[in-house]
Amino acid sequence: MLEKLFKLREHGTTVRTEIIAGMTTFLTMAYIIFVNPSMLSATGMDHGAVFVATCLAAAIGCFIMGLYANYPIAQAPGMGLNAFFTYGVVLGMGYEWQVALAAVFVSGILFILLSLFRIREWIINSIPMSLRTGISAGIGLFLAFIGLKNAGIVVDNPATFVSLGDITSLNAVLAAVGFFITIALVHRGVRGAVMIAILCVTVFGLIFGDVQYNGLMSAPPSLAPTFMQLDFAGVFEVGMISVIFAFLFVDLFDTAGTLVGVATKANLIKEDGKLPRLNKALLADSTATSVGALLGTSNTTSYVESTAGVAAGGRTGLTAVTVGVLFLLALLFSPLAGMIPPYATAGALFYVAILMLSGLVNIDWSDITEAAPVVVTCLLMPLxxxxxxxxSLGFISYAAIKLLSGKGRDVSMSVWVMSAVFILKYVLTA
Known part of the structure; x- marks a missing residue:
């Protein structure tokens, strides 16, 4: 049955190899079951329900990717998108989390339509690589800022807006220790480095009396507080246009980049450079986002940590299915997830930020018309x-700079259209 489903011999792999690869991938990305509930619960969402939604959305996404698209790529609620959901849409713009979930659902439906009508290639190919890189790096800075804020290393200051907090406080010290442990373990090639660091900081919190021990395993909490709690009434306001586009674009670019990167490492790219079953993979991702919103979590997306499983020999969807099964088993560890303090995840956020900022090396800094919009995008996300x-401002800056520099022909039609839409949004919401 497994041979028929996943074509193991054709891909030169075995059941044992695929299961080991799935376990490897899970260990590298399991930190999301601690980080996501901690982050989304800041909006007022029930922590236990978000924990269940996170595990279920990840499992469903992995099952669809594995069984339908037959790719060794795991899925889970995405880093960056969950931060935007919490700190951008709910706490920043003042929308209720139910409206934000509806926006995630709509972005997922739009993603499905783009995949079905094969428009996604046009969008991906017509958005300049510099803007895509700037968006990724900007999200990295955004995550780093949130991590520093959660740890109390950066605090509000009425005169300078932000300033250095008390770095000798327990929260700040343990957050720094968690970051140092993460980097050291990653450098040594330890699987599950991020998760190990989070658990170590939590143990330190227990030792110093800052964390209350609640046990390790129990029956999963109720999903009812977040299940089907979407509010579509506020989704169609003008101010939500950029929010939906942000959810859609980040998910689209994340997925496309991850698919190409992981497939290349697994030698799944055809000789003509095309990715087999690309449409199925994108449909798996977009469907998981919509289902995840119904369950009660932010966008579900493909994880670049899947490369760890590929490095361990994973070549088929059985790897992804294995990850999905492990996410279902993780449902039994809700008391452990509930003990994780915000500062324990600060190191993970900072580590992910480093990964996302690394793409800036590919920017052509000698061309100021390419570099300037990247800087605008990067800096304005955290600021x-x-x-x-x-x-929004990155798109507008790119179009305006190219036009005034006499390079208007270099701007694709999609960038012009998006820039006009974003300008119109600012005008109507002024």
Missing amino acids: TFSIAEGI
Whole structure:
């Protein structure tokens, strides 16, 4: 049955190899079951329900990717998108989390339509690589800023807006220790480095009396507080246009980049450079996002940590299915997830930020018309505390700079259209 489903011999792999690969991938990305509930619960969402939604959305996404698309790529609620959901849309713009979930659902439906009508290639190919890189790097800075804020290393200051907090406090010290442990373990090639660091900081918190021990395993909490709690009434306001586009674009670019990167490492790219079953993979991702919103979590997306499983020999969807099964088993560890303090995840956020900023090396810094919009996008995301604003102003800056520099022909039609839409949004919401 497994041979028929996943074509193991054709891909030169075995059941044992695929299961080991799935376990490897899970260990590298399991930190999301601690980080996501911690982050989304800041909006007022029930922590236990978000924990269940996170595990279920990840499992469903992995099952669809594995069984339908037959790719060794795991899925789970995405980093960056969950931060935007919490700190940008709900806490920043003042929308209720139910409205934000509806926006995620709509972005997922739009993603499905783009995949079905094969428009996604046109969008991906027509958005300049510099803007895509700037968006990714900007999200990285956004995550780093949130991590520093959660740890108390950066605090509000009425005179300078932000300043250095008390770095000798327990929260700040343990957050720094968690970051140092993460980097050291990653450098040594330890699987599950991020998760190990989070658990170590939590143990330190227990030792110093800052964390209350609640046990390790129990029956999963109720999903009812977040299940089907979407509110579509506020989704169609003008101010939500950029929010939906932000959810859609970040998910689209994340997925496309991850698919190409992981497939290349697994030698799944055809000789003509095309990715087999690409449409199925994108449909798996977009469907998981919509289902995840119904369950009660932010966008579900493909994880670049899947490369760890590929490095361990994973070549088929059985790897992804294995990850999905492990996410279902993780449902039994809700008491452990509930003990994780915010500062324990600060190191994970900072580590992910480093990964996302690495793409800046590919920017052509000698061409100021390419570099300037990247800087605008990168800086305005953390400074406005909004991924949506960073994307909007990045698009507008790119079009305006190219036009005034006499390079208007270099701007694709999709960038012109998006820039006009974002300008119109600012005019109507002024």
